[in-house]
Amino acid sequence: MKKELNELMTEGIDYAHQLKSQLGSSSSQESREHLAKKILESYHKSLTIMNYSGELDQVSPHSLGVGSPKSDDSDHQVPHIIESSRKSMPRWTQKVRIAPGVVIDRALDDGFSWRKYGQKDILGAKFPRGYHRCTYRKSQGCEATKQVQRSNEDPMLFEVIYRGIHTCSQASNVSSAIPVQVLEPNQTQEQDKLEIVKTSLDTGHHNYNHQANLHQTLDYPLPSTINLESNTVMLQHKDHKIGFLGSTSYSDLGTNVNYNFLAPHDAGSASHSTINSPTTTVGLESPFENFGPSHPFGGFGGFYS
DNA sequence: TTCATTTGACCTCC
DNA sequence: GGAGGTCAAATGAA
Numbered sequence: 114m115k116k117e118l119n120e121l122m123t124e125g126i127d128y129a130h131q132l133k134s135q136l137g138s139s140s141s142q143e144s145r146e147h148l149a150k151k152i153l154e155s156y157h158k159s160l161t162i163m164n165y166s167g168e169l170d171q172v173s174p175h176s177l178g179v180g181s182p183k184s185d186d187s188d189h190q191v192p193h194i195i196e197s198s199r200k201s202m203p204r205w206t207q208k209v210r211i212a213p214g215v216v217i218d219r220a221l222d223d224g225f226s227w228r229k230y231g232q233k234d235i236l237g238a239k240f241p242r243g244y245h246r247c248t249y250r251k252s253q254g255c256e257a258t259k260q261v262q263r264s265n266e267d268p269m270l271f272e273v274i275y276r277g278i279h280t281c282s283q284a285s286n287v288s289s290a291i292p293v294q295v296l297e298p299n300q301t302q303e304q305d306k307l308e309i310v311k312t313s314l315d316t317g318h319h320n321y322n323h324q325a326n327l328h329q330t331l332d333y334p335l336p337s338t339i340n341l342e343s344n345t346v347m348l349q350h351k352d353h354k355i356g357f358l359g360s361t362s363y364s365d366l367g368t369n370v371n372y373n374f375l376a377p378h379d380a381g382s383a384s385h386s387t388i389n390s391p392t393t394t395v396g397l398e399s400p401f402e403n404f405g406p407s408h409p410f411g412g413f414g415g416f417y418s
Numbered sequence: 419t420t421c422a423t424t425t426g427a428c429c430t431c432c
Numbered sequence: 433g434g435a436g437g438t439c440a441a442a443t444g445a446a
Contacts, residue, residue, distance in 0.1 A: 230438070230439075232423090248421095
């Protein structure tokens, strides 16, 4: 299995190099897309293998309430489990900078529909924190929530804390749950994996027009081509056991590419629920879906989900 | 009429 | 006891 993994990763790197070399040439868009697709396939397979290495079983999808969201009894069977596992719910943070003139609601639109259920003044914060939950919480038992906090220093900067994974029908329409991953210092194995993926993705990004005004607090630079105001995602977990769980997407000339990668450990629930696919455990979407300008990814900063 | 937002009260955790 | 998070009634918008 290790050998197979190695080969797949190496294959991905090869394709990435090919893609990189083509970026400077006049090769066709199709050719580049084909290579990018190959890269994604390689990593998709690799991550699938990694996910099946056993570590994911620590947390079953059901235990996190991401079983069939349309189950009639979902509201009744899961609650106590959710209650006890709320702390271990996947949590990540995204920072969104609003450009002047941009409607805040639109800028913060991540493709999911949220219902605000509370607002609270936070100690030391100039602005109140808004509490939102998935609109389909009642009807589909979706436990995803988010908190929106405006920055003290920069009123145009919003910190959005997501908790839980969407299990509602939106999850299959809005492909990825998490945009880009920032690794914590003590993450090693997963970091290596991500680095490889990142390297590949970077090669594909460099040829894109730069319109992004990225505000970054990332440990590594984001591809400078992501078409969004800003994004920062940190997957947090108390015991740091969670691997990495993230995705990125970018757009170029109408072609939007969305990556969604996922590693072992506690991220298991997300891998199942993010895309609602019974046959896929790695949240890797078809990389070349075309989204119209009205698509969530085509909106605000182009992505997230 | 339905659905979303607001907001004070209540609950939970540290 | 205090701060953060959630509930739920009241209110508003479509």
